Amino acid sequence: MRRALLAITGLAASTTALVVLKGSPGTSQVAQDLPADQASVVPGASGGPAAPGATPDPAAPSRSTRPSRTPAPTKSTATARATAAPRTTTSAPKSSTTRTVTGPTVTYKYGSLQVRITLSGSRIVDATALGMPVGGQSGLRADDVQARYSGTSGEVVAKQSANLNTVSGATYTSTAYKQSLQAAIDRA
Template identity: 70%
Template sequence: MRRALLAITGLAAGTTALVVLKGSPGATQVAQDRPVAEAPIAPDGPSAPTLTPGATDPAGGSVAPSASTTARPSPRAGASRTPGTAARPTTAAPKATTSAPRPATRTVTGPVVGYKYGSLQVRITLSGSRIVDATALGLPQGGQSGLRSDDVQARYSGTSGQVVAKQSANLDTVSGATYTSDAYRQSLQAAIDRA
C-alpha cells in the first residue's frame, strides 16, 4: 500500500512539475541537460529524497521503476527536469548611473527700469549658478525706440548673447542705444543680485 501511495504521489508531483516548468521562461540550459537519475538540487529549502530504480525506500522495501524515474530526456525545454527542482527566475542587476544629477533651472526677473524712451525689465534663466538665457521684457516697439530695442535685444539676449557669454552685467554699450543699454544693464544687475 505504501509503495503504491509513493508511486502515485511521485507521478502526480512529476506531472505537476513538468506542466509548471514547461511554460517557465526561467528554465536554463544546465537544468535542461541534467540527467533524470541525478539527485535534484534544492537551494531554496529541504525537499523529499529522490528514489532511483532498484533502491530501497525508508520502509525497507525496494522501489519499483515509475514513469517519473524512467523517463528519457525530451528535446523540448523543461521536459527533462526532475520533480522537486524549481526554476530560478533570472533578474538583471540594476544599472549604475555615472552622470551627476542636472542642476535645476530657475528664472529670476529684475526690476522694471524706466528710461528716456520707455521702460524694460530683464529676466534671466539660471542652471545652478550659471546664466543660460536672458531676455528683456516690455521694450518699446515701433519707430526709432523699437529699432534701438531690437538692437539691444539681439546683442544681449538669448542663449548666445553677451549676458550668457560674459555671465555678468558688464556688457558693451550698443551703438546708438545708450539709454536702452544702460537700462538693460541696470535691470540685469539687479536680477543677478537676486539670484
C-alpha cells in the first residue's frame, strides 16, 4: 500500500513539474513561428519590436503583439493533470467487432451436431446448431433443442454459458449441444 502511494505521489510530482516546465503545448509552437523582427510570446520578453541596439527592460511589463492560441494552464488545470493516475483494469478490452466461433462436432446416439456462436466483444449474441438430425423422432428432438437454446433470444444468449436446462425428452441431444457449446466458448 505504501509503495503504491509513493508511486502515485512520485508520478503526480513529476507530472506537475513537467507541466510547469513545459507550459502549454501550443506556446512553444507559436514562439517558433514568429519572424525574428516581431515580439516573442515568451514571458519576460519586451512587448514591441526591438529597436536596433536596444536591450529589453526587465522591469517593463511583458505583453504580446499577437494573442496566444492556447491559454496557459492554470494551477487547477496543472493539478488536475498531475493527480490523474493511469487506470488499470483486470478485464480484457472489449471489442466492438463480431466474430463467430464453432465448436467441435459431437456424435451422440441420434446423430451428430456442432454449435456455432456469434460474439460481440466477449458477449454471446447468437447461437445455432449445425448438422442436427432432420425427420422422425430425432428431428423432433433436435427441433425442440434448437428452439430452446438457439437464436438471439435463446437460453444460450440469456445465460451466457453452457450451463443450460436440459430439454425434456431430448436428453442426448441437449447433452451433445452443451458439449459443443462449451468447447466453442472455451475457444472464444
